[in-house]
Structure formats: structure tokens, C-alpha cells
Amino acid sequence: MDSQIWTYVIVGVTFVLYIIIAGLSKAGSTKEFYVAGGGVHPIANGMATAADWMSAASFLSMAGLISFMGYGGSQYLLGWTGGYVLLALMLAPYLRKFGKFTVPDFIGERYYSKNARLVALICALFVSFTYVVGQMKGVGVAFARFLDVSFESGVLIGIGIVFIYAVLGGMKGITNTQIAQYCVIIFAFTVPAVFISLQMTGNPIPQLGFGGKTADGTYLLEKLNQLSVDLGFDEYTKVDKGNTVNMFFITAALMFGTAGLPHVIVRFFTVPRVKDARISAGWALLFIALLYTTAPTVAVFARTNLINTLSEREYVDVPQWFTNWENTGLLAFDDKNNDGKIQYLADAEKNELIS
Template identity: 70%
Template sequence: MDVQSWTLALVILTFSIYIGIAIWSRAGSTKEFYVAGGGVPALANGLATAADWMSAASFLGMAGLISYTGYDGSVYLMGWTGGYVLLALLLAPYLRKFGQFTVPDFIGDRYYSNVARTVAVICALLVSFTYVAGQMRGVGLVFSRFLEVPINTGVIIGMIIVLFYAVLGGMKGITYTQVAQYCVLIFAFMVPAIFISIQMTGSPIPQIGMGSEVVGEGVYLLDKLDGLSAELGFDSYTDGSKPLIDIFFITAALMVGTAGLPHVIVRFFTVPNVRDARKSAGYALLFIAILYTTAPAIAVFARTNLIETVSDQPYEDMPSWFSKWEATGLVVFEDKNQDGLIQYVADKNANELTVDPDITVLANPEIANLPNWVIALVAAGGLAAALSTAAGLLLVISTSVSHDLIKKQFRPDISDRAELLIARMSAVVAVCIAGYFGINPPDFVAATVALAFGLAAASFFPAIVMGIFYKKMNKEGAIAGMVVGILLMMYYMLRFKFDMFEGGGKDGWWFGISPEGFGTVAMLINFIVSIIISYFTPDPPDEVQEIVERIRIPSGVKEANIH
């Protein structure tokens, strides 16, 4: 079978599994819709958390960015991995013990204020819609190339599928669907990596292969790639070009942004108790590490293969994968000197080839001439990664509207059935908006998602951390901090990412910090504003301070002096 037939077969098979699971585990109550009834086993929740966490940005975008930026791309590895550890150890057990469904719910109750809850809802929506834009773009990329439909059509197909199992199953359906999606995506990520590692270095372990000698050449793979990059005028692959301050701030923004992501935090409410929350966090970290330690190897394999395949080669002799990716508009060749050869160089005036970094993982098996079923498997894995995270984000959006706005503020006496209906209607609206952003994304997948982390860092992280560890933090301080943090981050994004204000562009960055890293600055200002405002305003009520003390008491301790 050809690639398209294999892809169609695997997509139909995997989507049938996802939809079947959604029907089997459909939610019948708001608790099942929001937190899967709170009865998910730790292992299953660990798998689901890993799938929720490893979005299209991890599966498609991260290896692509590392492939094209080399050492500089390590900020994504460090930030996202370190951020999950921070979340699992510092926040998740305490949030689970507090016992609220959502991050806005925690903030609303901890800061005894519906204004705080509303600000948190707005922040959650901004974070989630920015994040989901990257997922829908990933879906469009896969469908565009492997089913040979326009990217916009691919996004619409993805919208319909994710809407079906997210709306029908809620968190219960999403959780068990994500277990299946993790199995699909990790198998799809590892199989071609193992094939190419054996092909290039003789090692079946990609992490070892990346640092091994190339078969028959007697040179280490990374040294070879450095040499190829230098010949074309690119920066050395193993040397960085980003300023140290920007690397630090991007890494920090990704870390603390992770700890404020509402769709990941809510996963720790789906298990029966705090002990299982900790266990599922450990399982998830193990499952995440499999992909994250392999991504740099895939990036190196892909970059080396691409340069050797296209550089100074006759355009008319390019293999079929080249023309098929050209048809999507994600590979563009412009023969500037009319010699028929592809000039792939660092000099923008002389360069004739433009390759979208997001296609790196998808195109890599084709460039390496792997079997058609492996190429199709990667497509199915990319869809699994994008759809699993998109579903989790859509649930956060619908829950924020139905639970945190409608039930908690406007209609506290609403019936369980009516609340469930509003949640499902909210998901329908949300997926339509997400589809628009998928068709009109602000940037590459990983870069778009990085902006969502910056928004989460600027808004949620200080409010959550101080809500757990600083009992004197009051509603005035938390609200002021969140508003200042999110507005500052939004301004910086709009000015320097979207050029909506004068003085945009890289030359105008404050202190040399990119929009992806500015979330750290906004977070620090959030902390400062929150603490200063809380110092000059009344302390929280005694009962709130007691709750803060109580959630920090280790599980199993029956009595403690909380005063």
C-alpha cells in the first residue's frame, strides 16, 4: 500500500478506537464530566497526563525547533521537563488536597472572591485558546500532507473528531481516550527514531545513536552535523546563538508556566486521593521522559538527512516526498540563480529553500526512505498528540464557563443536568474558536504553545504558589497581581510578536528578552504587585488562613496545631 492508503487505514482505526472509548465512558454527571468521577487509577492517570502534556508542540514542534536552532532549542527541553517536575512536586498534591475542580475554582475559594474567580476564568481562557491554536495547526499539518487535503480542511476534520469525544465523554471519556492516544503517539515517535538510529549509527537506542559514530564514516554524528552546518553558513549546531539572559528567561517561563497550566493541573483531581495524585505524577514523568529524551536525537537525524538530501542537488531529481510537501506550501523552493540546483544556505539573499520546522518529525521518515507503514504511523501519532491535548484544553474552557461562571456566580441553584448541557454547549463554541486559530495560527506550533506558557506564568503561577504557601496573601493582592501580569504579557506579545504597536521587532525587545521568555518578567512583577498590595490591605479571614495551614499538613496526620 502507498503512504496515503496506510495513513487513511491507521487514522480510521485509531479514530474508531477513540470514539468507541468515548461512547463506552460517556459522562452521565458533572463530576464525571469535570474530573472523571474522581476514580481514575494512578497508572491510567499517569498515561493520560503524559498524553495531555505531550501535545503537538512536543510531538511535532519541539524536535523541529531543536533541529533548526540546535543548542538554542534545548530551552524547550529544560523548561517543559523541569516545569512538570515543579508542578508534580510543588503544587499538585496541595491542589488535590484543597479539593476544587478547576484552577479558577481554587483561586475563587482561596481568595474568597468572585472577582478573583472571574479574573482567573479570563486568564484560563486566554491560556487555553493560545495553547489550542498550536494543536489545531498540528492537526491541519498532518491531514494536509498525508491525506492530501488543504490545511483548513484538515483542521475542520480534527475539530469534528475532538468535539465528538470531548463533548460526549467529558473528562471521563477524555481520560481513557488519552490512555490509548499515549500508546499510539509514543509508538509512532519511537519506531522511526529506532529505524533511523540503526540506519545512521548502527545503534538501536536513539539517545545513544545521537552521540555515536556514523556508519562507515568514522566521524561522530554531531561533529558531522556541525561540519555540514558550517559549510552552509549556519551557526554550529552544538553552539548557541541566543543571549544567555533570553535562554534563562525562556526556560524559567516554560517551567513556571507549566505549573500554572489549568488543563494539566485538573488531571490531579481525577484520582481518588492525594497518594494516587503523587503516584500518577511519577508515572507521567516516566512516560514523558521517553519522548523528551528521544526528541534531540530525532532532531539531529532529521537535520543531517535534510542537508544531505537537498543541498546543491538538482531540483528535478528530488524524491517524491519533496514535491508532496511543496504542494502543502510548507516546503518552498525559489530558484533565484536559475541553475536548477537547490541552494540551502544561511544567507537569506542566496537561500532558495524554505522548510517549515513543524514538518521535521513528519517528513523525517520519508527523507530516510523508511517503509510506508512507518511514515503513516507517524501521522497517526501526530494526530493523537494534538487531539489529546486539544480535548483537555476544550474541557478547561467549557468547565470555566459552566462551572466557574454560571454555577459559581450567576446560577448557584442550577441543576446537574442543566450545568452539563451548558458545559457541552461551551465546548462546541470553544472548538469553533479553536478551529479559527488553527487556520490562522500566530506562529509555529512550539512557538505558539510557548506563548501560552508565558501567559500561564504571568497570571496563575504567583496566585497558586502564594495561595498555598503564604497564608497572608489576600484577594486584593492576588487580583491586582493577576491583572497586571496578564496585561503586561499580552502587551509584550502583541507588540513584539504581532507588531500591533510601534517599536515592535526583535531590536526593540526589553533587556534582550524574547516574547517567549517575557512571561518570567511578568510573573516577577505579578509577585511584587501582589505582595505590596496585600501588605497595605486587610489580611484574609481567619478561616481562609486555617485552610491554607491545613492543606500543608501531610496526609495521615490526624491532629496538628494549625495556629
């Protein structure tokens, strides 16, 4: 059985698993549909919250951004992590204690103003719409690559699966599905990282391999810096001090923006008590950290492997995965010297060089 068939089988099994969980967790009341009956265990709620937080933006885009931008990509890691801490410590428990399910309700009651509630509602709608667009983009790219379908078909498949388990089980079904989803995400993200770390540095712990040495005795980051310089780019770890102010404000925007995500806030209403909301926030932070500390290592491993595998290689000899990614429109072959060898990998849409 070839790798594509295995991909179909594994993805199909996860889809079936989600639908079965949603069917078995069918909501039996309005409270179960909207807040899972308020009886979810804090640890389970922590896993579901982590899966909510670690969307396509986290387990796909963040590693890619850090790989592409180097030091500059850390603003996304810091912003999204800081946003969760801000939400967990300063917002969610107080919303739960106040007894309102949404931020607009809280704002309206807290300030005795329908106008304030309307403004908060409009903001929530804009945030939700923007977030969903980003999620669907990630779904389309992932399914286009792994299921060998068009981007549009990938989006429709993702929407269909989510629609089925959301309608069947409501928040109760979504909570149980997201617990399974977290297990799938963390397994799919960390297991390859472990083996890549072993292959490149001999260390099975990616976070330690990140700062380890390669087979030739050179530190991994030093090797990547030299490879980047050899290709005519700045060192991968170079700190752009001229963009410090920009990084600060982008990080702040990501923190305050993600702290207000409605679908994450509602998670703190699915546990029995305010105390449980705080406990589940701590567990969620631990579960999120497992992936967020792995993402930079994956970024460095991927960039190093990309350069070593493709630089100065004839196009006819490139691995099959490169051709598959070309079909998604995210990578393109640029034969700048007309010699049949890859000098650069370009963003096919923006025509920007990425390595």
C-alpha cells in the same frame, strides 16, 4: 497498496479506535463527565496526563524547533519539562488537597477575594485560547500533510474527532482515549527514531545513537556541525552565549505558563486520593521522558538526513516527500544560483533560510 493508502488506513483506524473507546466509556454521572468519577488508576492517569502534555507542540514542533535552532531550541525542551515538574510538585497535589477543581476557584477561596478569582479566570481563558490555537495549527499541518487535504480541512477534521469523543464520554471517555493516544504517540514517534538511529549509527537506542558514530567513524553531532559549516552556517551545537539571558527568561516563561494549563491540572482530580495524584505525577514524568529524550535525537537525525538528501540536488530529482511538504507551505525551493539545484530550504511564509 501505496504509502498514501496506508496512511489513510492507519489514521482512520486510530479515529475509529478513539470513537469506540469514547462510546464504551460513556459518562453515567456528572462526576464521571467532569473528573472520570475520581477512580482512575495512577498509572493509567499518568499515561493520560502524558498524552495531555505531549500535544502537537511536543511531538511535532519541539523536534522541529531543535532541528532548526540547534542549541537554542533546548529552551523549549527545558521549559516544557520544567513546567511539568513545577506543576507536579508545587501545584497540582495542593489543589487536589484543597478540594477545588480549577485554579480560579482555588485562588478565590485561598485569598477570600472574588476579584482575585476573576483575574485568575481571565488568565485561564487567555491561556486556554492561546493553547487551543497552537494545537489546531498543529492538527491542521499534520492532517494537511498526511491526509493530503487543505490546512483548513485538517483543522475541521481534528475538531470533529475531538468533539465526538469529548461529548460522548466526558472526562471518563477522554481519559481512556488519551491512554490509547499515548500508546499511538509513543509508538509513532519512537519506532521511526529507532530505525533511523540504526541506519545512521547502528545503535537501536536513539538516545545512545544521538551521541554515536556514523558509518565513516565520525560522531553524528560532529558530522552535522561540519555539514552546517559547509553550507555557510554556524555549527549546529554552537552555544550562543549572548542569548543566555533570553534563553533563561524564555525557559522561565514556558515553565510558569505550562504549569498553569487548566486541562492538565484537572487530571489530578481523576484519581481517588491526593497520594494517588502524586504517584500519577511520577508516572507521567516517566512517560513524558520517553518522548522528550527522543525528540532531540529525531531533530539531529532529521537535519542530517535533510542536508544529505537535498543539498546540491536537482529539483526534478527530489523525493516525493519534499513535494508533499511544499504543498503545506512550510518548505520552499530556492534556486539561488539558477542552476536547478537546491541550495537552501526556506520557510515559505517568513522567507527565512533553514538549512
